[in-house]
Amino acid sequence: MNWVSKIKHAVNDKISAAGIPPKTDWPQLYGGWPATDENGRDRTIAEIADRQWLYENSVQDSAAEVKFVRERFHALRGYWPTLLREDFCGTATVCAEWVKTGPESRALGFDLDAETLEWGAGNNLQLLSEEAQQRIMLVKADCSELETSDIDVLMALNFSYWLFMDRQKLGNYFKACCQSLSKDGILVLDAFGGSEAHELLTEDRECEGFIYQWEQASLNPVTMEMQCYLHFNFPDGSAMPKAFSYYWRVWSLPELSELLTEAGFAKPKIYWHEPQDDGAVKVGREARDFNDPDPGWICYLVCEAE
Numbered sequence: 001m002n003w004v005s006k007i008k009h010a011v012n013d014k015i016s017a018a019g020i021p022p023k024t025d026w027p028q029l030y031g032g033w034p035a036t037d038e039n040g041r042d043r044t045i046a047e048i049a050d051r052q053w054l055y056e057n058s059v060q061d062s063a064a065e066v067k068f069v070r071e072r073f074h075a076l077r078g079y080w081p082t083l084l085r086e087d088f089c090g091t092a093t094v095c096a097e098w099v100k101t102g103p104e105s106r107a108l109g110f111d112l113d114a115e116t117l118e119w120g121a122g123n124n125l126q127l128l129s130e131e132a133q134q135r136i137m138l139v140k141a142d143c144s145e146l147e148t149s150d151i152d153v154l155m156a157l158n159f160s161y162w163l164f165m166d167r168q169k170l171g172n173y174f175k176a177c178c179q180s181l182s183k184d185g186i187l188v189l190d191a192f193g194g195s196e197a198h199e200l201l202t203e204d205r206e207c208e209g210f211i212y213q214w215e216q217a218s219l220n221p222v223t224m225e226m227q228c229y230l231h232f233n234f235p236d237g238s239a240m241p242k243a244f245s246y247y248w249r250v251w252s253l254p255e256l257s258e259l260l261t262e263a264g265f266a267k268p269k270i271y272w273h274e275p276q277d278d279g280a281v282k283v284g285r286e287a288r289d290f291n292d293p294d295p296g297w298i299c300y301l302v303c304e305a306e
């Protein structure tokens with residue numbers, strides 16, 4: 001059976017690495033440095049840096065996430081998962097890591113933004129063997145309208161599903177996810193919270209060659225709608241302010257748990273993320289029903305159909 005037929009309904013264009021310029025033609029952080037403009041002026045790092053590269057190198061650790069999720073699946077089911085669906089996949093780093101796990105591993109990535117998908121195809125997919133590239137399909141599509149089937153693992157990370165602002169929209173998304181899974185399939189989400197999630201703040205973290213800044217710029221306590229930004233600052237004093245902008249609702253764990261169970265899942269298993277100084281992902285213990293409140297926690301939710 002053609003594995004791609006597991007997409008029952010996905011709109012718009014499919015994007016593959018074929019025809020996308022190779023990685024070396026894309027400006028990376030210091031790509032082409034020292035670079036000058038047409039008047040011979042040195043361009044700043046911010047002018048030549050690549051925002052997608054900066055994103056991946058500051059907020060993602062897809063290899064660790066894929067390892068965690070596969071091990072969880074194996075512990076629950078006693079065999080290894082093969083088919084991944086990555087929602088809100090961005091540059092598809094999770095898909096790329098997934099297909100590296102073996103010749104049976106296949107991945108479907110969905111995102112609304114063609115430019116971001118093309119960057120992923122031109123960078124992350126191009127680094128894979130041609131055979132491995134054949135096991136990934138990237139599709140430009142709205143994740144709230146997807147119908148797929150027989151998915152072993154459905155991942156929606158970096159809080160992307162928080163763009164659903166009300167119970168009905170998020171509940172419908174969870175229901176569609178539940179219906180897309182195989183009999184043993186799991187949905188994996190992440191979430192953040194704690195007292196700091198209710199504050200306006202800016203946090204800096206030093207990355208190799210740049211400073212990553214996370215800003216919670218506004219929060220409406222009536223709706224829990226939050227405006228966040230990612231900024232990047234460089235050693236030559238230049239900056240890329242508001243490189244990424246997110247407007248979403250900060251959902252609490254009990255709200256998510258209720259919506260997931262209404263959608264057909266069992267109560268989700270929650271695993272705390274133990275923050276590392278370099279932003280790497282280290283997944284810690286499974287949460288108990290009671291935990292002391294941490295001012296700034298991040299967790300993964302592993303959801304099995306009831």
Ligand SMILES: C[S@@+](CC[C@H](N)C(=O)[O-])C[C@H]1O[C@@H](n2cnc3c(N)ncnc32)[C@H](O)[C@@H]1O
Nearest residue numbers: 088089090111112113116141142143157158160
């Ligand atoms: C926070 S990024 C997440 C990227 C990646 N999954 C990660 O873990 O870092 C959110 C992504 O969701 C995409 N997006 C926003 N709304 C969407 C929608 N309705 N359907 C599909 N993708 C959407 C954006 O284009 C963006 O790439």
